[in-house]
Amino acid sequence: MKRQDLYFAIVMLxxxxxxFLYEPAYDWYKxxxxxxxxxxxxxxxGILATLGEMLGCRISTGKYTxxxxxxxxxxxxxGLLGVVISMxxxxxxxxxxxxxxxxxxxxxxxxxxxxxxxxxxxVVALSISVMMNTFFAPVFMTFHKITDTHIAECGGxxxxxxxxxxxxxxxxxxxxxxxxxxxxxKTIPLFWYPAHTITFMLPAEYRVxxxxxxxxxxxxxxxxxxxxx
Numbered sequence: 001m002k003r004q005d006l007y008f009a010i011v012m013l014x015x016x017x018x019x020f021l022y023e024p025a026y027d028w029y030k031x032x033x034x035x036x037x038x039x040x041x042x043x044x045x046g047i048l049a050t051l052g053e054m055l056g057c058r059i060s061t062g063k064y065t066x067x068x069x070x071x072x073x074x075x076x077x078x079g080l081l082g083v084v085i086s087m088x089x090x091x092x093x094x095x096x097x098x099x100x101x102x103x104x105x106x107x108x109x110x111x112x113x114x115x116x117x118x119x120x121x122x123v124v125a126l127s128i129s130v131m132m133n134t135f136f137a138p139v140f141m142t143f144h145k146i147t148d149t150h151i152a153e154c155g156g157x158x159x160x161x162x163x164x165x166x167x168x169x170x171x172x173x174x175x176x177x178x179x180x181x182x183x184x185x186k187t188i189p190l191f192w193y194p195a196h197t198i199t200f201m202l203p204a205e206y207r208v209x210x211x212x213x214x215x216x217x218x219x220x221x222x223x224x225x226x227x228x229x
Contacts, residue, residue: 004064008055015047033205038083041208045082046075049215053078056220070156077147077161078215084140086208092132093200093207097124121201129196133188141183146170187218 018025033040053074054064065071097109111120149170154160195217199210 005058008051008058008064012051030205033209037208038086041082041086041212042079043082044209044212045085045215046079048212049078049082050075052216052218052220055216059220066156068152068154068156070151070154070158070160072158073151073154073156073160074148077144077151081140081144082208082212085211088132088136088140089199089207089211092128092136093204096128096131100124100127115203117201122197125200126193126197128200129193133192133196137188137192138184142171142174142179145174145179145183149174191218 019029020026029040050071054069054071057066057069058064097112101109105124108120108124111118112124114121146165146167150163150165151160154163195214196211199207199214202210
C-alpha cells in the first residue's frame with residue numbers, strides 16, 4: 001500500500017467511523033437528514049461520489065487525481081446531481097406504487113410500505129428501480145459525462161462552474177459507442193437495476209445515503225471497464 005492509499009483510507013474512516021462510534025453524531029445525522037434532506041443529498045453525493053471517482057482514477061491511472069481532474073468542481077457538480085437524484089428517487093418511489101395501486105396491486109404496495117421483507121416488497125422495489133433507471137438514468141448519465149468532459153477541458157479549474165458548457169459540441173463528440181455499449185447496455189441492467197432494487201427496499205431515510213455509496217462502487221466499475229478497453 002502506497003502512502004496515498006493510506007491517506008485515502010484515513011479519509012474514508014474519518015467520514016464513517018464517528019457515526020458508528022459516537023451515537024450523538026448518528027442522531028444528529030438522522031435529525032438533520034429528516035429536516036434538510038436536499039442539503040444532505042448535496043453533501044452525501046458531493047463527498048462520496050467524488051471519492052468514488054477518485055478511487056476509479058486511482059485504478060485507471062495509478063493516482064487519485066490528475067491535473068485536469070478537478071476535485072472542487074466535481075464535488076459541486078456531484079452535489080447538485082445528488083439533489084436531482086434525490087428528487088427522482090422521491091418521484092419514482094411515490095409514482096410507481098401509485099401506478100401499481102391504480103392497476104389493482106394494492107396488496108403489493110401495502111407490503112412494500114411494511115418494514116418486513118417479502119417477495120411483494122421486492123417486486124415493487126424492482127419495478128421502481130427498472131422504471132427510474134430506464135427513463136431517468138440515461139439522461140442523467142449523459143449529462144454527467146458532459147460535465148466531466150467540460151471540467152477536464154477547463155483544466156480542472158473552478159471556472160468550469162461558471163463557464164458555459166458547449167453542449168452541442170460535447171454531446172455530438174461524445175463516445176456514444178462506449179456510452180451505449182457499456183454504460184447503458186451493461187451498467188444499467190447488470191448493476192443499477194439490482195443495486196437500486198436494494199436501495200428501494202431500505203427505509204426512506206437511508207436510500208439517498210446508500211445511493212451515494214453506490215457512486216463509490218460505480219467509480220470502480222467504470223475504471224475497470226476503461227482499463228479492459
